[in-house]
Amino acid sequence: MRTLLKNGRILDPSQEMDRLGDVLIEDDQIVEVGDISDGSDIDEIYDCTNLWIAPGLVDPHVHLREPGSEHKETIVTGTQAAAAAGYTTICCMPNTNPPLDSPALIDFILDRAASPEAGGVFVAPVGALTKGMKGHELSDLSSMKRAGIVAASDEEFPIQNSRVMTQAMETCVQLDLPIMAHCEDASLTHDGCMNEGAVSAVLGLKGMPRSAEEIAVVRNCLLSLHTGCQLHIMRVSTWGAVEMVRQAKFLGAPVTCEICPMHFTFTDEAIGDFDTRFKITPPLRTQVDIDLLLQALNDGTIDCISSDHSPHASHEVDVPFAEAPFGSAQLESTVGVTLTMLTHKGIISPLETIRKLSTMPAKILRLDAGTLKPGETPVAQACVIDPNCEWTFDRNRSFSKSKNTPFHGMKLKGKTMLTFCGSEIYRDALFGEDRYSIAE
Numbered sequence: 536m537r538t539l540l541k542n543g544r545i546l547d548p549s550q551e552m553d554r555l556g557d558v559l560i561e562d563d564q565i566v567e568v569g570d571i572s573d574g575s576d577i578d579e580i581y582d583c584t585n586l587w588i589a590p591g592l593v594d595p596h597v598h599l600r601e602p603g604s605e606h607k608e609t610i611v612t613g614t615q616a617a618a619a620a621g622y623t624t625i626c627c628m629p630n631t632n633p634p635l636d637s638p639a640l641i642d643f644i645l646d647r648a649a650s651p652e653a654g655g656v657f658v659a660p661v662g663a664l665t666k667g668m669k670g671h672e673l674s675d676l677s678s679m680k681r682a683g684i685v686a687a688s689d690e691e692f693p694i695q696n697s698r699v700m701t702q703a704m705e706t707c708v709q710l711d712l713p714i715m716a717h718c719e720d721a722s723l724t725h726d727g728c729m730n731e732g733a734v735s736a737v738l739g740l741k742g743m744p745r746s747a748e749e750i751a752v753v754r755n756c757l758l759s760l761h762t763g764c765q766l767h768i769m770r771v772s773t774w775g776a777v778e779m780v781r782q783a784k785f786l787g788a789p790v791t792c793e794i795c796p797m798h799f800t801f802t803d804e805a806i807g808d809f810d811t812r813f814k815i816t817p818p819l820r821t822q823v824d825i826d827l828l829l830q831a832l833n834d835g836t837i838d839c840i841s842s843d844h845s846p847h848a849s850h851e852v853d854v855p856f857a858e859a860p861f862g863s864a865q866l867e868s869t870v871g872v873t874l875t876m877l878t879h880k881g882i883i884s885p886l887e888t889i890r891k892l893s894t895m896p897a898k899i900l901r902l903d904a905g906t907l908k909p910g911e912t913p914v915a916q917a918c919v920i921d922p923n924c925e926w927t928f929d930r931n932r933s934f935s936k937s938k939n940t941p942f943h944g945m946k947l948k949g950k951t952m953l954t955f956c957g958s959e960i961y962r963d964a965l966f967g968e969d970r971y972s973i974a975e
């Protein structure tokens with residue numbers, strides 16, 4: 536079986552490649568990238584004129600909610616949503632119920648992700664750093680690593696005690712395992728539900744100060760510098776946090792960071808009339824933060840873009856703002872929002888866009904992904920994106936179980952058309968039959 540992606544703009548940051556050309560997939564492998572003639576030995580041809588051909592996208596930060604909260608999302612629905620968005624590898628977070636703190640639970644995730652009903656993407660589990668994510672006693676990270684975790688994190692319950700965090704980092708250095716850290720000093724955010732500032736004062740809601748995030752970023756960066764532990768900071772939101780990451784990198788700490796689309800799209804004013812779709816942690820900040828986050832995206836201080844897909848059921852978010860859970864469904868809007876808010880506005884180039892959505896997260900978490908180089912991934916991982924497709928995001932057409940998205944109804948420019956993980960796992964309805972042909 537030979538499949539040809541014909542005449543696209545090939546964007547592969549792993550080879551610094553930005554050129555027009557073709558990609559040939561034979562059986563489940565990429566075998567050639569370049570100028571390929573569509574001879575009689577080709578079975579299927581996809582016309583990719585005016586489209587991007589890129590490595591399958593890699594999301595370092597996804598909540599699949601299984602086990603324990605299958606009413607929000609399941610591994611099957613979450614991976615289907617990922618495939619429809621162009622992702623071929625996603626990292627799933629450990630804050631499930633029970634938390635992913637044992638090898639048996641890692642086996643369960645990998646089995647479910649490989650089931651025929653699932654979306655056909657690779658799921659790379661992130662294990663809980665401490666038992667039950669309680670922040671006291673380290674999990675059995677060594678046996679979880681053997682079971683397949685790619686990083687460790689206590690996610691929304693970050694380790695507060697600096698001695699425990701030091702011990703965690705020293706252990707992860709031994710195991711050669713990255714730590715992913717949500718940075719928050721809980722003594723400062725206690726009961727807070729949005730950014731602390733003028734808007735929280737007007738709304739009468741308890742705020743979370745920016746210092747809560749920045750203090751935790753500083754502490755974690757310093758511990759990374761002194762232990763040598765690879766640290767990936769999850770979704771930065773303040774200009775101060777980014778400045779601390781910049782300094783840590785300058786000092787030689789093995790630190791990287793990500794941002795999610797909400798933090799470069801909305802300020803805390805979006806909460807408006809107590810709209811719970813805009814409740815996220817760390818919270819939406821201010822325009823000054825966004826301006827400096829955009830600069831950090833442009834200069835590379837922010838390494839990659841995650842979706843922070845955090846699905847919830849409608850009845851759970853249809854409550855007073857202070858009682859609503861944090862986070863919203865993001866997988867299927869991330870490509871469109873990133874292209875609309877960053878690429879088309881000239882903040883990052885098309886090649887940098889793919890680097891932040893694929894090659895960098897793969898590199899940070901050492902995943903066999905993020906490249907079109909033949910033989911570098913277990914199976915072909917590629918996506919085709921129409922950068923100029925104008926569409927309106929409609930939550931009712933999403934694969935995710937969760938409909939709580941702040942991007943519902945937003946006009947976007949840029950959409951995933953095809954996803955390949957071994958074989959084709961997604962084809963968008965807008966990718967017309969006239970662009971796909973079975974060769975005679």
Ligand SMILES: [Zn+2]
Pocket residue numbers: 596598628690843845
């Ligand atoms: Zn998260």
